[in-house]
């Protein structure tokens with residue numbers, strides 16, 4: 222089965238549209254940068270709160286609430302309502318760190334990519350699940366301490382991790398908060414001035430190493446961070462695999478050519494899922510498979 226030019230053009234157009242929507246979402250979430258007043262949006266994406274942002278990611282807010290001994294009903298409601306209807310759609314159409322990964326993937330598309338086996342995919346994902354569970358546990362422990370009145374001691378013991386244990390180390394925080402703040406406070410000269418950099422604390426370099434590791438990962442594994450390590454992806458994957466909106470395969474049209482699997486940026490084994498709906502925790506509803514299918518067999522499904 223050959224892949225028709227029309228299908229490649231369809232996919233390129235769709236990807237451009239997606240990048241456009243992601244870019245608009247990025248601007249909406251960073252309106253403070255343009256001195257427009259803050260509004261609160263809590264979306265299932267990675268977005269640390271800073272002086273630039275108008276919104277905070279649901280998992281970032283969840284940690285902040287847990288560590289201040291508040292039951293995180295708001296972020297949980299956003300996770301469950303959005304996940305039940307749209308699944309992980311915001312990962313493809315709204316997340317700024319997803320946009321960053323797509324841009325890196327596009328710029329490095331000539332580099333040979335690593336396609337993990339199902340087993341290694343599952344093993345790496347377990348690391349992400351461990352990180353997610355560990356983060357929630359640490360946040361709950363901090364919250365209990367704060368609730369018992371030991372706020373000062375807890376804050377001193379956990380230091381930079383005392384408000385948002387995962388966000389503190391997230392590569393998205395480094396990209397969207399740490400680097401912009403460096404420019405904002407010191408200007409571009411300070412960023413490239415070795416003397417100034419020497420004064421930056423060790424925590425900066427730990428974040429830098431994690432960010433650099435994440436960057437290498439996403440160069441070789443498309444959306445590698447989203448596939449395995451992002452807590453939002455882990456949570457939304459579990460809620461969203463049974464979402465109302467999804468993609469499915471029309472078996473009367475499908476010729477089993479496998480092109481849909483080849484183009485899927487999340488490595489979903491589409492043909493091994495029930496044709497009525499792809500029920501994968503990895504599917505982010507990017508619709509690449511729909512645009513690429515030469516037989517129009519991939520369809521958007523509702524309910």
Ligand code: SF4
Nearest residue numbers: 312316319447451454
């Ligand atoms: S899984 Fe990826 S796209 Fe989704 S919230 Fe996390 S970083 Fe963003």
Ligand code: SF4
Nearest residue numbers: 475476478479481514
């Ligand atoms: S759904 Fe389309 S792209 Fe996927 S195997 Fe069937 S015909 Fe090929």
Ligand code: SF4
Nearest residue numbers: 485504505507508510
């Ligand atoms: S299965 Fe289709 S819609 Fe889902 S992530 Fe893969 S290409 Fe995108």
